[in-house]
Amino acid sequence: MEPPTIQTKRLEIRALTVDDAELFYAYRSLPEVYRFQQWMPESAAEVVQFLTKMHLHGFDAADTWFQLGLFLKSHDELIGDMGLHFLAPDNEQVEISFTISPAHQRRGYAQEAATAVMVHLFQRMNKHRIIALVDPNNNDSISLLEKLGLRKEGHFRKSIRIRGVWEDDLLYAVLREEWQP
Ligand SMILES: CC(C)(COP(=O)(O)OP(=O)(O)OC[C@H]1O[C@@H](n2cnc3c(N)ncnc32)[C@H](O)[C@@H]1OP(=O)(O)O)[C@@H](O)C(=O)NCCC(=O)NCCS
Incomplete structure (x- = not known):
């Protein structure tokens, strides 16, 4: 399936390409950005490798992550990204994650982008459930997750190892049948 291009008031949301690797790496390699995230790219080359593989498996492939870039419409600047994890085996559930470059945080971009992506996942792709860890x-x-309408459904103790340390993880989720944008 072709990845979507989604327009919001201020953003164009579209598949990242290898041309975006340097800028993506620039904000994803900041400690305040990767602090709570499992993936901390070691180099722009690692990002190129990830994006090349991502385009090979394509959008909406079960058991893969697909990374959409968030671009300011005003001057096509990459300011963040959203990761979509298409969950196996049925591929009707999607894990979402979001990152905004620190220079652009607290301006409502994450909420604007995530709402539009959730509309796409539920209304266009008919996904059954969206989760976030x-x-x-x-x-x-x-x-942000609570504002987006996801509900806390679980607290897992020391369930994820991040840079060698076992950390707790919260599970948030919402069903298509109950979600209102
Ligand atoms: C979590 C994250 C994506 C939020 O991105 P963001 O774009 O700053 O989010 P928003 O702007 O939509 O909302 C953030 C806050 O700014 C506020 N805000 C929104 N527009 C605003 C504006 N114009 N002026 C001032 N504040 C504003 C929101 O009300 C919200 O405040 P609240 O949390 O007190 O309610 C961002 O902090 C981030 O990238 N963190 C690092 C990566 C990470 O940990 N990601 C999560 C992995 S699951």
């Missing part, structure tokens, strides 16, 4: 100390992300 988040560190209990990641207050910005938790607040």
